[in-house]
Each structure stands twice: as structure tokens, then as C-alpha cells.
Amino acid sequence: MYKILDEYKDFTDIKNMDYDQLDVFAKEIREFLVEKVSKTGGHLASNLGVVELTLSLLRVFNVSSDKLIWDVGHQAYVYKILTGRKDKFDNLRKFGGISGFPKREESIYDFFDTGHSSTSISAALGMAIARDINGEKNEVVSVIGDGALTGGMAFEALNDAGYRKTKIIIILNDNQMSIAKNVGGMSKYLNKLRLDPKYTKFKEDVDFTLKKIPGVGKGMVNSMGKMKDAIKQLIVPSMLFEDMGIKYLGPIDGHNIKELSEVLSMAKNIKDSVIIHIITTKGKGYEFAEKNPNKFHGIGPFDSENGKTLVSSIETYSNAFGNEMIEIAKSNKNLVAITAAMRDGTGLSKFSKMYPERFFDVGIAEQHAVTLAAGMACQGLKPVFAVYSTFLQRAYDQVLHDISIQKLPIVLAIDRAGIVGEDGETHQGIFDLSYLSHIPNMTIMSPKCVEELKVMLRWAVEQNYPIALRYPKGGNNANVKISPIRNIKLGKWEVIYEGDYNKQSKKVAILSAGKMVEQSIFAKEKLSKAGISCTLINACFIKPIDKELLKKLVQENYFIVTIEDNIIHGGLGSLVLEYINTITSDIRVLNLGYNNEFIPQGSVEQLYKIYKLDADGITESILNSL
Ligand SMILES: Cc1ncc(C[n+]2csc(CCOP(=O)(O)OP(=O)(O)O)c2C)c(N)n1
The missing domain is CATH 3.40.50.970 (Thiamin diphosphate (ThDP)-binding fold, Pyr/PP domains)
Structure with missing residues (x-):
């Protein structure tokens, strides 16, 4: 179905293609992205914008030794396609499938795990320092968007990189968008670099212009470095990056593989740190994403014919x-x-x-x-x-x-x-x-x-x-009827349901926080069928906890269960335990939540099930403990 993509083996193929073939290849990659992401959902628009960049990077650099770090990492799908993961895209972002972000565990070509913004320049600089100490020769390249560049860490890293002799290459992928339109002074500055014809023209013309001034000869031009800089300062708002000690190359058309390849090769030959400012269009090549890059930044499954998503009617x-x-x-x-x-x-x-x-x-x-x-x-x-x-x-x-x-x-x-x-x-x-x-x-x-x-x-x-x-992602489960607390008092919990107990019955109190109240309501029904009546409490204040109510539950010998959509350590369960420990050593408390662990990707429902925080899991844990 895809002429080049279907035959593609690995990134050495890219080095042997001519520019016309690469343009066809770029088109196919875009079609593949739309086809796959329309089914799985994901970060489409950012990836459509970096197709030519990724091809050029793989053409000029050798990721068997050179290191490439994608900031945020949501735009690394094209890179994944081209580094051996094309056939895994049906399971993109699914439980057990490939991640929507770079993962060192997933591929030897992913050099740094990302997900949160603005870390790539720091990580690149760290790797480059290690390279120099180890006497190695590879390049280290960071790709950072103009949105990610607004993060403080990126500025901290630039500040450090500009002053060190350690070489890194920074690609600034400027599409004027964060998720929405990018904001801030840096964004304005980049815009000036991109739009001000005086700037681009002046860069080329500065020597020529000076030479034309009567009485200024070639020798004089060369000795006029300071004045040139002064004139640049006047006409260009600021030579920010150069003044910080990082060579600036740009702005470059980020969809022109030939131009990109030339500039990247040039950057490879410069011995100092370089920032290459490329201009791209977010959503490039898929009309709905180009028109509405915000919507297609991170999107659920959609109809690729018309760009429409399923609209949910629940209030989030x-x-x-x-x-x-x-x-x-x-x-x-x-x-x-x-x-x-x-x-x-x-x-x-x-x-x-x-x-x-x-x-x-x-x-x-x-x-x-x-x-x-x-x-x-x-x-x-x-x-x-x-x-x-x-x-x-x-x-x-x-x-x-x-x-x-x-x-x-x-x-x-x-x-x-x-x-x-x-x-x-x-x-x-x-x-x-x-x-x-x-x-x-x-x-x-x-x-x-x-x-x-x-x-x-x-x-x-x-x-x-x-x-x-x-509060959580999404909205409420349509099958649960709950009404809100009307009268909030600091540190007071809400008893949603009082258990029905006789002298012999085991008293169980479920203390649930937030989203887990819904799950507990289902679990309460299931437990009731198993002959266990539960008191259900909305632990609406995680801090301060309701000590008065807790004390009463302890005095009345309740089996206490805490449930939270958080790791147990330091959360509601911990706070409850810490308090109960101060009043008794008798009462057993069951803490449900996540252990001290990272939770992988998957659908929310799937993960609740796996981590036993759905109604079945909660019921099972409580029955086992009783
Ligand atoms: C610390 C942090 N805050 C917020 C986000 C959410 N986020 C993901 S991508 C993104 C915008 C990134 O814009 P840019 O770097 O320009 O990349 P583009 O998608 O435009 O290519 C934001 C705000 C994040 N990943 N990390």
C-alpha cells in the first residue's frame, strides 16, 4: 500500500534516497500517521509537523552512536516508525503496546525518557559532558518546540550550555504553537526572527552595507566588529542566543529536506554549541489538523475522512x-x-x-x-x-x-x-x-x-x-446517582450510607476519596449481596482528616477500609493510619490504592481493573481481608 514505507528496512535507507524520493516518503509517512492515530488516538498534529525534520536528522546523523533527545517526546512517532517500530502502531498507547513517548526500555534508539516538557537541553548537555569525559566523538542533539522553550528548565539549560565548551546541537522547532497558541516574550522574539525581513536580510548584508558607506573600506569593516554588533543590536531586537554563547542558524524552512540536511551538516562541522531555528507547520499535510492544530494536538480516535471525533455528552x-x-x-x-x-x-x-x-x-x-x-x-x-x-x-x-x-x-x-x-x-x-x-x-x-x-x-x-x-479526568459514571454535599465544614467527612448492623455482624466502614466514591458505591452493592453491610463515607477532606468521625469508628470497632486513586504512601490511607496509631493499636485498616510504583499506559477502566480499584477488585480485597 505504501511504495517506500512498505519496503523500508532501517534508517540507512534514508541516507541512500534522493530528495524526490524523500518527499514521496514524507507523504507516505503522513498518510500512515493519520491512518494509525485516527484509530488509536494520540499526538497527531505535532508529529505531522516533524516528518521532514525526522527524515533529515536520520539522514545526517547516525543514531547508532549520535544521541537524539525529543523534548516532551509527543512528537517522536515518526522517529519510532523509522527506527523499527512501524509494525507496532496498532497498539500505540495501549496497555502493553508501544508508548506515545520515547522510552529507553522500548528501543535502543530512544536515548532519554520524556513526557514532561523542557528537559531535553539539560539531558543533552549531560550526555555531551559524559561524552567528552569519556573521550567519545558522537553528536548530541536535542529537539525542542517553541512551546517547550517557555519552560524554566530550558532557560536554565541554555544558560549553562552557552557558557560551557561542551558542544550540543539544539533544534528549535518553531510552529508558533504550544498546545494552543504559544505565549510569552520568547515567543514574540522568535516571531521577530522569523518575520522581520530586516533581520534575515541584514544578516547577509551587514558587511556589504558597511562597505558601501563612503570612506569605509574592507579593512575598516573587519575592524568594525563592535560597531557591526551595535548596528545588529539596533536593527535586530537582540542576538539573544549568540550573546549567550550559542551559535544561531536560522530561520530555516523545516519542511525542506535539502535545506535542513545542509544546515544540520553545517552544525555537525561547527565545534561549538549550535541552535538551529526551524519553522514548521503544526498538523502539516492533513487539512483538518493544519486548520485546527489545537484539537489535533492530543486527540482520541477520529474519522480520518472528516476529522470528526466522537463527542461525549457527559459533563467533565x-x-x-x-x-x-x-x-x-x-x-x-x-x-x-x-x-x-x-x-x-x-x-x-x-x-x-x-x-x-x-x-x-x-x-x-x-x-x-x-x-x-x-x-x-x-x-x-x-x-x-x-x-x-x-x-x-x-x-x-x-x-x-x-x-x-x-x-x-x-x-x-x-x-x-x-x-x-x-x-x-x-x-x-x-x-x-x-x-x-x-x-x-x-x-x-x-x-x-x-x-x-x-x-x-x-x-x-x-x-x-x-x-x-x-479531581479526575472525565466525568461521572452515568450509572451512579450521587448528590453533592451542600454544607461543607473544614475537615468534616460526609456519611453517604450507614451500614445495617446487628450484634453479630462485622462492621465495615469504607472511606473513599474523590473518584473512588463511585467505585465504592458499586462495591457496597456487591458486598451487600455477599452478606456484608458497609458504611460508606466520602472522605472529601484528605487533609485535615475527620478525626472525630474516625475516633468514633475506632471506638465502635469498625473494620476500616481506605480507597484512593493515588499511591497509598502519604495519601489518605497513610493519614488515616497515622492518626489511628495514635489512639489504638487494635484496629486493622485496609489501605487500597497504588503501591509505591509507576503505573503504565492503558485505558482508565483497564488500569482500575488491573490494580484492583474497580468495584470487583475492591469487593475482592475487602472480602479477603475480612
Ligand atoms: C511540565 C509540562 N507541562 C505541560 C505539559 C503539557 N504539554 C504537552 S505538549 C505541550 C505543548 C508543547 O509545545 P511545543 O513544545 O511547541 O511542541 P509542539 O506540539 O508544538 O510541536 C504541553 C503544554 C507537559 N508535557 N509538561
């Missing part, structure tokens, strides 16, 4: 959050919303349009976002930072040092808490309870349903101390 937690933010903003003039490049994913698009002056997209900069919120809170604003659980890991110290010590009234709206599914280890939000629960002054809440998120958000915004509100 993210939508509910965004809608409630709009409602609260109407009466609370101090409310501001912050996102670190996740406007749409966190449900804030509508808010950003309705309240542009109260909406802040800071780029992929979670650490900055937290401390920015702290500054705002010091001056009386009410910041809500909406962030995915996994990305907040970046900002642990900022939460501890800048928010919690000062007890600043900030709401951390932690979306995608718990298992998220197909993105795998790097994205599962199963650590937030653990890393937040031992920070003093931090209150942690988790709603059991979408409606409860709204009630909690409204309540949290009114409090005068830091609150983390964690």
Missing part, C-alpha cells in the same frame, strides 16, 4: 470547573485564573474569552505560575491555578516555600488527578496527595462528583488559606 470535571469559575468571577472581582499552557485541557477557554484581563497563561511554567499566584495573593487577588496533577510535581517547592509558609489563600485546582490512562507513567496523577499531604498549612479536598466540584470550588475561593482541590 474540567468543564464544570471552567463554568463555575465564570459564575464565581461574576460576583468576586478578585478572582483570577492561571494556567501553565493548558487553557483548553483545564476547561478555562470560555473564562479566558469572558475575562481576558483576569486570565493568565504563563507558558509551560508551573513553578512560575505558583509563585506568580503567591504574589497576586499577597496583594489581595484570589488566584486559582488550574494545573494537571502530574505537572504540579514541578512546583513542589514553590507550593511549600512560597504558598504554604505564608499561608497564602490560593486555590490549586488539580485536574487529571489519579489515573489518566494512555499517556502512561509520566502523566498518571497518582502522587499529588502524597506530595501535598505533608506540607503544613495545606488543605486538600476532593469531590465525589462533578456537581460537588462546583460546591467545593465556591467554598475554597472563600477561605483564607491555601487549598488544593483535586
